[in-house]
Amino acid sequence: MLKGLLLFQPALRRFGLLSGPAPLPMPRTLVMGRYEKGLLGLLFGTVVWQCFPGADVQFGLFLLLYLLIGSYLAGGYWLFQSAPLSAPVRVLSGVGLAVSLLVLPPAIQLRLASVHSLLPIGSGLVIVALIALMRFRHPSWPALWPLLLRAIAVFGISAGFAYLPVTFSPYRHTLLLLNHGQPARTANLRMHGFGARYREAYARQDCASAIKFAWQARQAGQQWLGNDSSAAQQEKISGIYELLFDAYTCTADQQYARQHYAQALRSYRLANRANRQLLLYAQDTIFWRGKQVWGLNNIAYCYNYLQQFTQSDAYFLRAAQTHRRVWPDSTTELALLVGNLGWSQSRQQNYPLSTSLYRQANQLLSTDTTQRGRVRRTSHALAMVLNYMRQDSVTTALAQLHTLRIPTADTSHYYRALLYEGICRFKQNRYSAAAQQLQRARRYYQKAETDAPEKLFIAESFLAYTYLAQARYPAADTLAASLQARLKAQGNAAASHYYQCLILRGAIKEAQGHYEPASDYYAQALRFFEKQPATAERPFPGLYAQLATLHVTLDNLPAARAYAARISLTPVATLSQTPLLLAAARVECASGNYGAARSYYQKAQRINQTYDRHGANYAQALNGLGLVALAENRLNEADSLFAGSLRLYRQLFPGPHPVTAAVYLNYGQLRIRQRQPRRAQPLLREAEALGQATLLPDHDFFGDLALAQGELAQLEKQHATPFFERALTIYQRKFGANHWKTKLALSRVR
Numbered sequence: 001m002l003k004g005l006l007l008f009q010p011a012l013r014r015f016g017l018l019s020g021p022a023p024l025p026m027p028r029t030l031v032m033g034r035y036e037k038g039l040l041g042l043l044f045g046t047v048v049w050q051c052f053p054g055a056d057v058q059f060g061l062f063l064l065l066y067l068l069i070g071s072y073l074a075g076g077y078w079l080f081q082s083a084p085l086s087a088p089v090r091v092l093s094g095v096g097l098a099v100s101l102l103v104l105p106p107a108i109q110l111r112l113a114s115v116h117s118l119l120p121i122g123s124g125l126v127i128v129a130l131i132a133l134m135r136f137r138h139p140s141w142p143a144l145w146p147l148l149l150r151a152i153a154v155f156g157i158s159a160g161f162a163y164l165p166v167t168f169s170p171y172r173h174t175l176l177l178l179n180h181g182q183p184a185r186t187a188n189l190r191m192h193g194f195g196a197r198y199r200e201a202y203a204r205q206d207c208a209s210a211i212k213f214a215w216q217a218r219q220a221g222q223q224w225l226g227n228d229s230s231a232a233q234q235e236k237i238s239g240i241y242e243l244l245f246d247a248y249t250c251t252a253d254q255q256y257a258r259q260h261y262a263q264a265l266r267s268y269r270l271a272n273r274a275n276r277q278l279l280l281y282a283q284d285t286i287f288w289r290g291k292q293v294w295g296l297n298n299i300a301y302c303y304n305y306l307q308q309f310t311q312s313d314a315y316f317l318r319a320a321q322t323h324r325r326v327w328p329d330s331t332t333e334l335a336l337l338v339g340n341l342g343w344s345q346s347r348q349q350n351y352p353l354s355t356s357l358y359r360q361a362n363q364l365l366s367t368d369t370t371q372r373g374r375v376r377r378t379s380h381a382l383a384m385v386l387n388y389m390r391q392d393s394v395t396t397a398l399a400q401l402h403t404l405r406i407p408t409a410d411t412s413h414y415y416r417a418l419l420y421e422g423i424c425r426f427k428q429n430r431y432s433a434a435a436q437q438l439q440r441a442r443r444y445y446q447k448a449e450t451d452a453p454e455k456l457f458i459a460e461s462f463l464a465y466t467y468l469a470q471a472r473y474p475a476a477d478t479l480a481a482s483l484q485a486r487l488k489a490q491g492n493a494a495a496s497h498y499y500q501c502l503i504l505r506g507a508i509k510e511a512q513g514h515y516e517p518a519s520d521y522y523a524q525a526l527r528f529f530e531k532q533p534a535t536a537e538r539p540f541p542g543l544y545a546q547l548a549t550l551h552v553t554l555d556n557l558p559a560a561r562a563y564a565a566r567i568s569l570t571p572v573a574t575l576s577q578t579p580l581l582l583a584a585a586r587v588e589c590a591s592g593n594y595g596a597a598r599s600y601y602q603k604a605q606r607i608n609q610t611y612d613r614h615g616a617n618y619a620q621a622l623n624g625l626g627l628v629a630l631a632e633n634r635l636n637e638a639d640s641l642f643a644g645s646l647r648l649y650r651q652l653f654p655g656p657h658p659v660t661a662a663v664y665l666n667y668g669q670l671r672i673r674q675r676q677p678r679r680a681q682p683l684l685r686e687a688e689a690l691g692q693a694t695l696l697p698d699h700d701f702f703g704d705l706a707l708a709q710g711e712l713a714q715l716e717k718q719h720a721t722p723f724f725e726r727a728l729t730i731y732q733r734k735f736g737a738n739h740w741k742t743k744l745a746l747s748r749v750r
Contacts, residue, residue, distance in 0.1 A: 124156040245275050622645035
């Protein structure tokens with residue numbers, strides 16, 4: 001040991017702590033006396049024995065430890081006896097070592113207090129004093145080496161037990177070994193061990209493991225408290241409830257992000273239960289009240305996405321009431337909660353109440369002049385715009401948009417407003433303006449990082465529908481195909497957006513006259529949405545309407561009537577119901593139920609008049625009423641209706657368009673029925689020119705046109721067979737031999 005001490009001398013000399021000649025060899029009596037050796041040996045043996053499983057010799061351990069402390073405290077003069085060492089040095093060194101060792105019993109018993117952190121200073125002062133004596137070449141400095149080593153060892157041990165956190169794994173395992181046979185203390189240490197493992201799991205976002213370790217920490221904590229449920233005792237482990245809260249919130253956030261709302265709801269409720277425990281036992285209750293508010297808000301969101309709106313609204317209200325009770329003067333966060341309740345009402349299609357709540361939220365934010373406040377007011381204003389759009393109050397929505405004055409620097413809200421304006425222009429049948437706005441929004445969302453996938457899907461979907469309405473079928477199909485491919489590449493081939501894209505592609509194929517692929521797209525989408533839970537958003541009314549009209553075209557009237565019967569119409573008449581009414585009317589007209597068809601067409605007409613909307617749907621209703629009048633041989637009425645429909649379509653689509661061609665064809669057939677061949681000829685020629693400009697040559701429209709041309713030829717006493725043969729060829733290729741149009745053309749050929 002003496003040789004080991006001497007090894008420190010060169011280092012101390014290098015740093016200027018020692019000077020002078022090298023010391024002479026020291027007497028052995030200066031190293032350690034027989035009594036001290038024996039006592040330390042017994043203490044070491046007891047520590048080793050205590051470390052064995054099942055051993056419990058802690059009483060002997062503490063007895064020897066206090067005996068050593070007492071020996072240093074009272075017997076330093078004799079333990080460190082040596083001729084060169086002065087009595088004050090020996091006595092004060094013993095006191096310093098004894099003071100530092102006093103930290104060991106409370107540390108082992110897990111009863112450290114703040115005052116105990118001062119105890120290692122005793123041996124630290126001894127070290128400083130001894131080095132100072134060496135530095136200034138005290139006459140006894142060569143004999144100070146053994147004492148310095150003792151002081152360094154005592155300081156290291158006492159400082160370790162005093163300052164190392166129990167979360168430090170080697171220290172905690174040491175304490176576990178020293179506390180064999182002490183269930184309460186080992187439970188406390190295991191609690192801290194599980195807490196450390198929890199933090200590791202939470203740091204790597206392994207939320208399931210974090211929950212497991214948090215519960216194990218709670219179980220160990222309860223064992224430490226002896227299952228005492230009193231508030232004073234439970235407050236000691238309140239930190240564990242914080243671990244449980246964070247772990248369950250972590251799990252819930254992950255489940256919510258994956259749209260697993262039922263699992264997320266369960267986890268948020270468990271987090272809220274842990275929060276209630278924190279409110280009982282934690283000291284900073286205001287902080288945990290805030291956590292409770294947003295926990296209730298998260299629970300409300302989950303209920304909302306599960307279509308359990310009563311529970312959702314109840315939790316939104318609880319969150320707002322709790323916030324107002326705790327922070328009566330704080331309006332900024334309360335405004336956000338009121339806005340969330342407005343969002344819930346919007347999802348329940350209670351748009352007036354939703355708009356009122358958003359307006360109240362903005363009133364609460366009226367005094368908030370920060371950037372955050374301005375952003376939230378804009379967000380609520382855009383939500384009100386969306387409500388107006390869903391109510392078909394497009395004019396009000398556009399007026400609201402034009403009052404916002406969103407700066408271009410606020411790109412998220414600026415392009416969201418641009419997207420909404422594009423949708424409004426689409427609803428107004430202003431397709432060129434809609435396409436321009438939607439293209440700008442699409443370019444932004446292609447590059448944006450936040451909220452981009454959802455908004456990009458909306459922008460591209462409406463842009464494709466705009467191209468479809470403009471009869472730009474190749475552009476619409478290309479855009480829809482790229483959207484479908486991107487959704488599939490992103491792993492969304494089993495998601496709602498993917499199948500909504502299939503519906504879009506089906507509509508494009510149907511407009512192009514490709515009925516088999518259209519039917520396949522619709523069928524895939526229908527199978528998917530029928531398998532979805534009732535809580536999911538499903539586009540059934542519109543899809544049923546499209547399937548009904550497609551089966552009318554395919555001459556499958558039983559299927560068409562079945563789909564039409566599944567179209568649900570809400571009691572409140574809105575513009576969004578117009579396509580559904582038109583589909584139902586077409587099915588009734590094809591079935592020969594002209595009275596029912598007229599009723600549906602007239603209802604669609606009245607809805608558009610109520611909203612002062614004389615657009616494509618209104619023109620289609622006029623055309624449908626004209627076909628009903630023609631079937632019932634009310635030719636003058638049909639003449640007026642076709643003229644009105646044609647005038648509207650010409651205003652909406654100044655260029656070539658298939659719907660305009662169809663009205664020209666219907667008008668021409670009316671003139672043939674009126675036996676006015678000269679007035680029929682220009683109408684059929686115009687229909688042919690428009691059809692050739694917009695449709696493929698194999699479209700069944702040209703079969704209808706050829707039939708009308710053949711009837712006109714017969715009226716003019718000309719050879720009609722080539723026209724009927726052409727119609728027959730088109731119908732056979734498009735529909736097969738059993739379609740009613742094929743049979744009609746065949747009868748005319750014969």
